[in-house]
Amino acid sequence: MEKTVTIxxxxxxxxxxxxxxxxxxxxxxxxxxxxxxxQKVKLAQTSGCRPATDLR
Numbered sequence: 001m002e003k004t005v006t007i008x009x010x011x012x013x014x015x016x017x018x019x020x021x022x023x024x025x026x027x028x029x030x031x032x033x034x035x036x037x038x039q040k041v042k043l044a045q046t047s048g049c050r051p052a053t054d055l056r
Contacts, residue, residue, distance in 0.1 A: 005041050007040040007044055013036055016028075016036075
């Protein structure tokens with residue numbers, strides 16, 4: 001079953017993501033996935049119908 005999740009990145013998180021992509025930093029990419037994306041996806045899945053801005 002496919003499920004769509006929408007997350008919002010802060011300006012700093014977006015800058016961090018762009019730096020990871022430019023630097024091709026695998027360790028930092030994994031850290032970002034574990035510490036930022038995983039938390040936001042988990043919150044989005046359990047939060048019900050809340051505005052995306054509340055998921056920070």
